[in-house]
Amino acid sequence: MAKLSSSNGLEKRPKLRFPGFDEPWKTNIFDEIFSLLPNNTLSRADLASCGDILNVHYGDVLIKYGSILDVESDEIPYITTGKESKKQCYLSDGDVIIADTAEDETVGKCTEIINTQNAKIEAGLHTIPCHPRTAYAPMFLGYYMNSPYYHKQLIPLMQGVKVLSVSKSNIGNTLISAPVSYSEQEKIVDLLHLLDCLMRKQQEVIDSLKKYKRGLLMHFFSDDTTRQWRQYTISQIGKVITGNTPPTNDRSNYDGDLMFCSPRDIGEQKYISSTEKRVSPKGFALGRPIPPSSVIVTCIGLIGKLGIATTDMITNQQINALIVSEDFDHEFIYYAFENFFPKYRSKVSMQTLPILSKSEFEKLLIKVPNLNVQHKISNYLAGMDKRIEQTQQELNVLQDLRRGIIQKLFI
Structure with missing residues (x-):
């Protein structure tokens, strides 16, 4: 799939390359790549499940969304009707939303917007929405800016004690590295997106098994079942x-x-x-x-x-x-x-x-119940736990694989 290469003088190359690509990556200052966009200051209390404007809250960027936010498939709260933004700005396909505040060093986590249907979507409180001035392969910036290579630039820029934040001016001086070739960007995205899809499917299996186990617990320990215990x-x-x-x-x-x-x-x-x-x-x-x-x-x-x-x-x-x-x-x-x-x-x-x-x-x-029934119930539930554990271990392998690839795929 890929071959190893090393740095050549001042030229920057990742350790892991796809066949046919060997040119050095290009590095630019954040402010050269992005135009900053206005966000609104609506809190969660100002959000509801009705309206026609989608709102991305910084807490959801930190916890809920991954490197990519697909407007068609990911759940996004709506802005309440009657609450208008002071500076209304709808985000386009390929725009990036950065969470500038967090309680730990996850501050700076971002998500790239996939908005092919041109939905009305805004960035909310404690976010830095930005628009790339030049064309990148869809999803490349989302993956790169959540990589450890980019995030380590933000750690010395974080301010605060209980709550950490990063300012727009400081983020503006960070560096973004990317392949010159659009095709190489696409190949990187395809690989990481495939791994993300596999992990998402694996997590869905785990969630289904856990849900089934909860149902078993409710059955085995229901009032009807335990009446004679x-x-x-x-x-x-x-x-x-x-x-x-x-x-x-x-x-x-x-x-x-x-x-x-x-x-x-x-x-x-x-x-x-x-x-x-x-x-x-x-x-x-x-x-x-x-x-x-x-x-x-x-x-x-x-x-x-x-x-x-x-x-x-x-x-x-x-x-x-x-x-x-x-x-x-x-x-x-x-x-x-x-x-x-x-x-x-x-x-x-x-x-x-x-x-x-x-x-x-x-x-x-x-x-x-009696000891024989105890054994039967515990053996059945232990079997479910073993299936959940094995499935979780398979997910852990995928997660480790993804981390290892990212460490070699980006600079």
């Missing part, structure tokens, strides 16, 4: 251990090989096989160890994040761990909690800092 308190199901933190002022308690679980280690994976922090044998002895197969539950802040220990570990004080007795299937209890805690969270969400103490946790009531 027996009700137990958590203390009847096993032993509850609330974690603690070895003294942090003594560094000899840390930087070992033993696992120390905190809430940030929980939620992404069902099985907890690694932790961000590790402790020494000395630190481990100062904690409250839990064995493998213990069900781990966060009980301060976001209550009900779950995991299953895969090895001996200690936890911090934000976690209650349940060592499930032999009369119960620990995997089933995990799924019972997965069904239970979303409803519980909705009841305590109004509290400033929700806390589920050990004594309160032990009093919670869970309906449980």
Whole structure:
């Protein structure tokens, strides 16, 4: 598909090239390439689902949209009728919207507009809309300006503490590099767009599997299904251990090989096989160890994040761990909690800092069938989790591939 090339003196070439292209890329200052366009200052409170003017909010640029925003296929809120922009300016196909404000270093993320139908679309609050003066292959600028090569120019330009921002004048001095050949730009776009489409399809499969699993949970733990099940308190199901933190002022308690679980280690994976922090044998002895197969539950802040220990570990004080007795299937209890805690969270969400103490946790009531039924239900749900995990791993491979290609494809 491509061949490797290296820099030639002051000429700039990417490491990864398509066959037939070897000329150096051209670099221009941002202000030489773009004309800045006016944006409106409408907040989300000024937006509604009716009207004929599409509005792109900076928060959606940061989170919702990728490098490309296709007006035909991507959902965009409408500007409310009666709210007119002071400087009304509709964006054209190929225009770029930059988010100039964020709570982290994602500030500067952008999206390129695909607007072949000439819809009425505006850039909203905290955005920098810009129009390329020269022709680029559709979607090239969106991909390039979200690459690490361009974004690293913005990091020293960011201002602020809790909220970061980048000014128009500073962005105007950044550099844009691109192939001289329009055809090479198109090939780069085609490759990245293909990877994005594959990742989008893969994510749709993951979302469908997760939705199906939620339906299974609702079925298995519905009132009709559990009518004949027996009700137990958590203390009847096993032993509850609330974690603690070895003294942090003594560094000899840390930087070992033993696992120390905190809430940030929980939620992404069902099985907890690694932790961000590790402790020494000395630190481990100062904690409250839990064995493998213990069900781990966060009980301060976001209550009900779950995991299953895969090895001996200690936890911090934000976690209650349940060592499930032999009369119960620990995997089933995990799924019972997965069904239970979303409803519980909705009841305590109004509290400033929700806390589920050990004594309160032990009093919670869970309906449980006989052990044979527990095994059947947990095995079925575990099979679904395995399918979701495998599909997620396939998506991770695509994401890693895309990152690796971008690192070699741009300069």
